[in-house]
Amino acid sequence: MGRPTSDSNATSDSLTVCDNRTGKLYTIPISNNTVPATAFKQIAAPRKPDEREENETEKGLRVADKGFLNTAVITSEITYIDGEAGETAYLLIYGSLPSKAMYDIFEGEVMHHSIAHSDAEGLFRAFRYDAHPMSILTSAIASLGSMYSEANPSLQGQTLYTKGDAVSLANMDKQIFRLIGKATTLAAMAYRVRQGRKFVTPPAGLSYTGSFLYQMDHLGEDGYMPSPVFAKALDVLFLLHADHELNASCTTVLQTASSLVDPYSAVAAGCASLYGPLHGGANEAVIRMLISIGSPENVPAFIEAVKRREKVLSGFGHRVYKTSDPRSFIVRKTADEVFKVTGKDELLETAMRLHEVAMKDEYFIKRKLAPNVDFCGLIYRAMGFPLDFFPVLFAVPRVVGWLAHWRQMMLQAGGVKIWRPRQVYVGPSRRDYVPIEDRVPVEDPKNTPTPVIHTGQSKRTMLATYIGKSKL
Incomplete structure (x- = not known):
C-alpha cells in the first residue's frame, strides 16, 4: 500500500x-x-x-466522534474554557461592556418584558400539583412561541434573523429581551403553582434576582423586600451559570435553532436538555447523594462503594475541567455568606468530608475527578429551595448564554446551515420480506416490546366485551 x-x-x-x-x-x-x-x-x-x-x-471517510468528544461544530467569540486551568468568559450577547446609556436600555427592556401574558396563567394551572417545575418551565417557554408571530421565521420568512440589517437586529433583540425578562417570571410561576398560590406581577424597582425572589415569595406583606444576602447570592450564582460554552443544553439550542425555528422553541429544547441528571439535574443529584450518605463518618464506606461501582458519585469530575472547577471557589465564598444568615446546612460537614477523602484517594486522583460547581446545591438548600427546583435555578441564567450563542449563529458569515450529523450504520444489510406467519420470534428482550402490566380501570376494560375490541 x-x-x-x-x-x-x-x-x-x-x-x-x-x-x-x-x-x-x-x-x-x-x-x-x-x-x-x-x-x-x-x-x-x-x-x-x-x-x-x-x-x-x-x-469517502466519515469521522466517528461518539458524544462530540473532540468535534468543533461552530466558530465562536463568546466563551473559552481551558479544561486544565479554568474559564475565561467573554461578555455575553454583545461582546463588550456597555456604556451607561446602553446598559440602561438593556436593563430597562429586560425588566419591561418580564410580565407574562395573562393566558400563561391558564397554562400553569393546567399542570398537576406534583408536576416537576422543570417540565412546567419547559412547556411555558415553548408556549411563548405561539404568542409572538413576528418572532417566527416560519411565518415571517427564513431570513428573519439572518439578514443582519437594522430591522432584523431589532426583532432579534426584542425576543432576547422577552426571554431573559420572562425567564424569572415563568420560573417563579412554576414555583408558586406547586404551592397553590396566586401569581405575582413582577415588581418595579428591584434587581433581576430581587424581582425573582419577590415573585416567588411575596404573600401580600406591605413593603416586602427579599433578603439582600439571598439576592446577592443568586446574582453571583446566575453569573457563574450564565454560559459554559457548548455544553449539552447549549448544543441542543443550536441544533434546534439550525432549522431556523423561533428562539422560544429553541430555548425550550435547551431546557429539556438541561433537565437531565447528567446536566442541570446534577446539583439536585448531589444533595440526594449527601442525604443518602448521612453523617461524615459514613463517607469512607461510601467512597469504597463508589470504587466498587456499587454507588454513584455526584458532584465530582467534569467533561471539560480536569482540575477543580474554578467556579467552585467562588461558590464556596458565596456559601459562607449565605450560611451566616441561615446557619450551616447539616450536610455541609458531610460534603466537606467527602471532598477531603476523595481528593486524597489515588482512585480519584488518577481519574482527575475533582469536585465541581454542583455543590452550589448546598446554597440553594440553605436558602429553602426544594430539590426539584434546582434545575430551574440553573436554567434561568443559562437562558442568557443560550441566546448569546443563538444570536451569534444567526449572524455568522455564510448563513445558517442545518446541523445534520452522520451515523455509522452497523445494523442488518438488506433483508427479504417474510410473511408474518413465517417469521421466527425474536428472543432478545432489547429488540422486542415489553408488555405493560395493566391494573385498575384498564384491567377491567380488557376483561369486558365491546364492539371493535382489539386483540391484545
Whole structure:
C-alpha cells in the first residue's frame, strides 16, 4: 500500500494523511488548530468484496466522534474554557461592556418584558400539583412561541434573523429581551403553582434576582423586600451559570435553532436538555447523594462503594475541567455568606468530608475527578429551595448564554446551515420480506416490546366485551 512520502502541496499549517488502503496522500488544511471533517470525504477507496455496502467506502471517510468528544461544530467569540486551568468568559450577547446609556436600555427592556401574558396563567394551572417545575418551565417557554408571530421565521420568512440589517437586529433583540425578562417570571410561576398560590406581577424597582425572589415569595406583606444576602447570592450564582460554552443544553439550542425555528422553541429544547441528571439535574443529584450518605463518618464506606461501582458519585469530575472547577471557589465564598444568615446546612460537614477523602484517594486522583460547581446545591438548600427546583435555578441564567450563542449563529458569515450529523450504520444489510406467519420470534428482550402490566380501570376494560375490541 506504500508509505507516506513528501507532499509538494503540504504547508506547515496542514495535515498530510496517507491512506494505506490505496497508498494515496491527502493534504488537509489546519486552521485554528482544527481540521475540517468534510476534507476526509475525499479519502475514498474501492469497497472490498466482503465489505458492507452500508460503509459507503467509495464515498469517502466519515469521522466517528461518539458524544462530540473532540468535534468543533461552530466558530465562536463568546466563551473559552481551558479544561486544565479554568474559564475565561467573554461578555455575553454583545461582546463588550456597555456604556451607561446602553446598559440602561438593556436593563430597562429586560425588566419591561418580564410580565407574562395573562393566558400563561391558564397554562400553569393546567399542570398537576406534583408536576416537576422543570417540565412546567419547559412547556411555558415553548408556549411563548405561539404568542409572538413576528418572532417566527416560519411565518415571517427564513431570513428573519439572518439578514443582519437594522430591522432584523431589532426583532432579534426584542425576543432576547422577552426571554431573559420572562425567564424569572415563568420560573417563579412554576414555583408558586406547586404551592397553590396566586401569581405575582413582577415588581418595579428591584434587581433581576430581587424581582425573582419577590415573585416567588411575596404573600401580600406591605413593603416586602427579599433578603439582600439571598439576592446577592443568586446574582453571583446566575453569573457563574450564565454560559459554559457548548455544553449539552447549549448544543441542543443550536441544533434546534439550525432549522431556523423561533428562539422560544429553541430555548425550550435547551431546557429539556438541561433537565437531565447528567446536566442541570446534577446539583439536585448531589444533595440526594449527601442525604443518602448521612453523617461524615459514613463517607469512607461510601467512597469504597463508589470504587466498587456499587454507588454513584455526584458532584465530582467534569467533561471539560480536569482540575477543580474554578467556579467552585467562588461558590464556596458565596456559601459562607449565605450560611451566616441561615446557619450551616447539616450536610455541609458531610460534603466537606467527602471532598477531603476523595481528593486524597489515588482512585480519584488518577481519574482527575475533582469536585465541581454542583455543590452550589448546598446554597440553594440553605436558602429553602426544594430539590426539584434546582434545575430551574440553573436554567434561568443559562437562558442568557443560550441566546448569546443563538444570536451569534444567526449572524455568522455564510448563513445558517442545518446541523445534520452522520451515523455509522452497523445494523442488518438488506433483508427479504417474510410473511408474518413465517417469521421466527425474536428472543432478545432489547429488540422486542415489553408488555405493560395493566391494573385498575384498564384491567377491567380488557376483561369486558365491546364492539371493535382489539386483540391484545
